[in-house]
Amino acid sequence: MSHRSSEQTIALFDKYVVPNYRRYPVCLVKGEGSYVWNAEGKRYLDFFPGWGCNMLGYTPQKVIKAIQEQAAKLIHVPNTWYTEPQGEFAEALCTRSFGKAFFCNSGAEANEGAIKLARLHTPAGKYKIITFLDGFHGRTFGAVTATAQPKYHDGIGPMLPGFLYSPRNDLQAVRDLIDDETAAIMIEPVQGEGGVNIPAPGFLQGLRKLCDEFGLLLIFDEVQTCTGRTGNWFAYQTFGVQPDIITMAKGIASGVACGAIICKDEVAPSLRPGMHASTFGGNPIAMAAGLATIETIEEEQLIPHSRKMSERFRQHFEKLKAELPLIRELRICNMMLGLELAIPATPAVAKCMERGLLINATHDTVVRLLPALNITPAQVDEGCDILATVLREMANG
């Protein structure tokens, strides 16, 4: 099905591709729903499709058709013109949330824009942004400085001035960091890369109160939690806290590169002409894919479906946790699932892969799953059985 073996493709990479990623020695060639195949025809069930970008699995038909039709009409138009897809996708996102949208191409780029917007919108002299330990906001300089994990700063300093880091779930610690120069608080409502960390009850509400008290903007980085992932269109709805700005990317266009900022109407004009832009941002292909993603989630009622699938995962994992003390904690927020292990989680990835299941390990000891919203009950059962076999094997050394 592919004209090169995995080995031949890997040889090309060794010769021509910068070696900045640790890659699995597998070349993937095609997918269907939550399944994906390698160049040798081996099939994998994917509990982590596209690193959370493939919200509808590998081959969402309506999205494929929208991309094909749009590509045949207009591939790219710069933002000096109006295009229908950008207006329609903005409407689709904002009528399910609030305010106005700005489009870009990635999560890091959305966060860069939000940082600039926060500094532009608040009075002169306010520039500091408070972020949180174990957070992750991307790899560009603003976003990686906002990422309070020393391992991401190692060797690339000096970092951008004006970022302060607070422990999670500690409102007094946040209050102690606020001064006359503070512009915003920026947080992932559920930390993804940091290990699927769900906020303590009342913490996000407390941040909202602090922002109101001190005149700060509250920014939610919803790059991983957007468009259905947490059981509502956005995680701020799941937790019942209204931010001023949200950033998103990953799943919003089913795996086509796309990022966005949504901000309150009164904040939007601060991103004034000439101050911020993105050449590919809002391009017709990404917009058409995004709109088809929202329509598919709605028409196929995938948010209610995903809640049922989340419950099914929970039942499997609670049974397994009762059996295996190796599983320390379950952290489940709909289609964001974390299993905190008592031992490093990385070996589970290779062991599951051998058995045809793709998962992720993060923050040393956490098995992380970001399944597609349209995963089927049979696929949940199939993958959970494999994961159970692997974790039992690891528990027995």
Ligand SMILES: *Cc1c(COP(=O)(O)O)cnc(C)c1O
């Ligand atoms: C993945 C991620 C980012 C970075 O997104 P890129 O598209 O890789 O730039 C930022 N924030 C969060 C919460 C993420 O999960």
